[in-house]
Amino acid sequence: AQSVSQHNHHVILSEAASLELGCNYSYGGTVNLFWYVQYPGQHLQLLLKYFSGDPLVKGIKGFEAEFIKSKFSFNLRKPSVQWSDTAEYFCALSNAGKSTFGDGTTLTVKP
Amino acid sequence: NAGVTQTPKFQVLKTGQSMTLQCAQDMNHEYMSWYRQDPGMGLRLIHYSVGAGITDQGEVPNGYNVSRSTTEDFPLRLLSAAPSQTSVYFCASRRLAGEGNEQFFGPGTRLTVL
Numbered sequence: 001a002q003s004v005s006q007h008n009h010h011v012i013l014s015e016a017a018s019l020e021l022g023c024n025y026s027y028g029g030t031v032n033l034f035w036y037v038q039y040p041g042q043h044l045q046l047l048l049k050y051f052s053g054d055p056l057v058k059g060i061k062g063f064e065a066e067f068i069k070s071k072f073s074f075n076l077r078k079p080s081v082q083w084s085d086t087a088e089y090f091c092a093l094s095n096a097g098k099s100t101f102g103d104g105t106t107l108t109v110k111p
Numbered sequence: 112n113a114g115v116t117q118t119p120k121f122q123v124l125k126t127g128q129s130m131t132l133q134c135a136q137d138m139n140h141e142y143m144s145w146y147r148q149d150p151g152m153g154l155r156l157i158h159y160s161v162g163a164g165i166t167d168q169g170e171v172p173n174g175y176n177v178s179r180s181t182t183e184d185f186p187l188r189l190l191s192a193a194p195s196q197t198s199v200y201f202c203a204s205r206r207l208a209g210e211g212n213e214q215f216f217g218p219g220t221r222l223t224v225l
Contacts, residue, residue, distance in 0.1 A: 009151075034213055043201060043216040044154075051212075090154065094205065094212055097161070098169070099144065103153035 002027040004091050006102035013081050014110050021076040021105050023091035033074045035065055036090045038104075044090065050074065061085070083111045113137050117202050117217035124192040124224045132187040132220050134202030141207035143185040144169070144214075145177065147198040154201070160185055161207055192224045 007022035025031065035047040048059025055067040065076045074091060086109045091102040118133045136143065144159035146169075156169030160179040174196060176188040185204075189196060199221050203214040 032212055036214075043218050044203075044214075045216070046213045049213050092214075094214070095208075098156065098159050098167075099142075099203075099205070099214055100156075101146075101154045 002031075002093060002095070002100050004093055004100050004102040006089075006091050006105050008105045009103070010106045010108070012108045012110065015083055016080050017109075019076070019078040019081050019085075019107070021089055021091075021107070023074045023076065023102060024072050025074065025091075025093050025100075026072065027093060027095065029095060031093045031095055033065075033067060034092045034094070035059065035063070035074075035076050036092060036101075038088045038090065040087070047076070047089070081107070081109050083109050085109050115202055115204055115215050115217035117200075117220050119220060120218065122220060122222050124189075124222065126193060126224060128192050130189050130192065132189075132200055132202075132222075134185045134187065134217060135183050136185075136202075136204040136215070137183065138204060138215065139182060140204035140215075141182070142212075143179065143202065143204045145175070145185070145187045146201045146203065147171065147196075148201060148219075149198050157187065157200075189222075194224045196222065197224045198222060 003026045005024045032051045034049045036044040037047045038044045050057045050067045058064045090104045115136045145157040146154040158177040160166045202217040205214045206212040
């Protein structure tokens with residue numbers, strides 16, 4: 001069985017603060033890992049993905065994530081958040097079978 | 112490419128009514144899935160399909176049926192709507208395997224059951 005766990009349900013930051021959202025997964029084989037973002041009233045969009053190679057991946061809007069295989073983690077980071085980053089963030093994994101999502105983390109950035 | 116399309120965008124039903132949420136994709140993706148999204152509960156997988164003629168249950172399949180007669184279409188049927196099915200429904204598709212097989216989501220259907 002595969003699973004994804006996101007540690008933070010709701011994070012509140014001020015603009016320019018640094019962000020790190022935790023994600024751990026459970027799966028015994030090769031996985032593709034993703035972070036999706038859902039802005040208020042919109043559908044999910046891909047933020048970044050990891051499938052092989054450099055474990056530090058860069059996505060859109062200055063986001064990056066680091067895959068640490070030994071810790072089964074794929075944490076999302078951004079050095080300086082903006083008000084427009086207010087959204088819900090989902091970590092997910094896919095293999096040749098189904099995709100599994102975490103419960104999501106709501107990020108609120110105060111101007 | 113239109114990507115993943117869903118209809119309708121909004122729907123109001125009375126308890127006991129049936130309806131079908133439509134989902135179509137034009138990317139020739141093998142994998143398609145339906146999720147429901149409720150406040151504080153993330154995305155919950157209802158049903159998924161790995162190809163035409165093949166479907167399987169997700170976490171919360173009760174009260175929903177699906178079929179996959181073509182690669183492009185994956186309709187979700189509510190047999191007898193209940194207030195507990197009030198939710199936002201998202202359809203998604205992706206390649207079945209391979210590197211970086213991210214999901215592409217439709218715009219969602221907001222369903223209210225009275």
